[in-house]
Amino acid sequence: MSKATLYPRIYVHLPFAILAEKLKQVIQLKISPEIYFDADFLDAPDTSRLAMVSDALQDNSLGCTIHGPFMDLCPGAVDKQIRRISLKRYQSLMQIAGQFSPQVVVFHPGYDDLRYGENRELWLYNSLATWNTVLEDAEKYGLTLALENIFEKDPRLLAKLLKTVNSPRLTHCFDVGHYNIFADYPLNDWFNLLGEYITEIHLHDNHGGWDEHLALGEGSIDLPAVFAQLKERNLQPALVIENHQEEQVFLSLKRIENYLETVTLEHG
Numbered sequence: 001m002s003k004a005t006l007y008p009r010i011y012v013h014l015p016f017a018i019l020a021e022k023l024k025q026v027i028q029l030k031i032s033p034e035i036y037f038d039a040d041f042l043d044a045p046d047t048s049r050l051a052m053v054s055d056a057l058q059d060n061s062l063g064c065t066i067h068g069p070f071m072d073l074c075p076g077a078v079d080k081q082i083r084r085i086s087l088k089r090y091q092s093l094m095q096i097a098g099q100f101s102p103q104v105v106v107f108h109p110g111y112d113d114l115r116y117g118e119n120r121e122l123w124l125y126n127s128l129a130t131w132n133t134v135l136e137d138a139e140k141y142g143l144t145l146a147l148e149n150i151f152e153k154d155p156r157l158l159a160k161l162l163k164t165v166n167s168p169r170l171t172h173c174f175d176v177g178h179y180n181i182f183a184d185y186p187l188n189d190w191f192n193l194l195g196e197y198i199t200e201i202h203l204h205d206n207h208g209g210w211d212e213h214l215a216l217g218e219g220s221i222d223l224p225a226v227f228a229q230l231k232e233r234n235l236q237p238a239l240v241i242e243n244h245q246e247e248q249v250f251l252s253l254k255r256i257e258n259y260l261e262t263v264t265l266e267h268g
Contacts (some may be wrong), residue, residue: 075087151182154185172198175201176226206219
């Protein structure tokens with residue numbers, strides 16, 4: 001197995017069902033997971049399996065991050081019922097996250113110009129109310145949340161949201177794949193605005209057309225430039241391999257060593 005998995009700040013994205021099914025293999029390979037919980041699981045959580053997985057990770061000194069549900073959810077929606085359901089999903093996820101003591105809990109902010117371009121300030125106003133409520137649970141469970149860039153063309157609205165909330169528990173997850181597809185903002189300028197908030201980075205590759213989730217080095221993303229930003233700014237976020245095929249995960253874990261040579265990660 002690649003020595004890359006020995007870095008405590010490298011994680012592999014795994015839906016909970018797959019993690020539970022392959023738990024023995026995950027432990028043998030010393031892989032720290034980013035655990036994805038979808039809405040169906042939140043409707044009927046398997047408490048015994050949750051406890052089993054949580055105990056196994058802790059017993060084997062494997063940390064984790066958590067990714068919350070995102071399909072159809074929007075914390076800044078104009079429709080208050082959509083906001084209500086979104087908040088309910090987030091709060092249900094927070095109860096589960098509290099059992100795992102994750103380094104970061106990732107959510108999608110739900111903004112895109114096609115839907116909210118003429119209502120940016122209304123979206124921001126509604127989002128502030130939602131996240132301030134979620135942060136009450138974050139404080140209760142001792143969790144750090146991170147909002148992931150999805151369709152954002154530039155980071156300014158997300159930066160305004162994080163700056164206005166002004167809580168160390170609400171941070172940024174920088175997804176390199178989404179940036180490569182949707183953003184038209186220079187990487188250095190993105191880090192100038194959001195670098196101080198970054199607590200997690202999603203690592204995968206694509207060719208700029210759609211979200212292929214390829215192994216590192218298989219697409220067109222300038223990964224050395226991303227790691228150069230980390231080194232220049234002395235940032236040490238959780239690094240999450242986010243591939244959808246097992247063979248691509250192992251290829252990414254092997255190749256990430258080449259990029260890690262340019263940065264210094266904590267080993268605590």
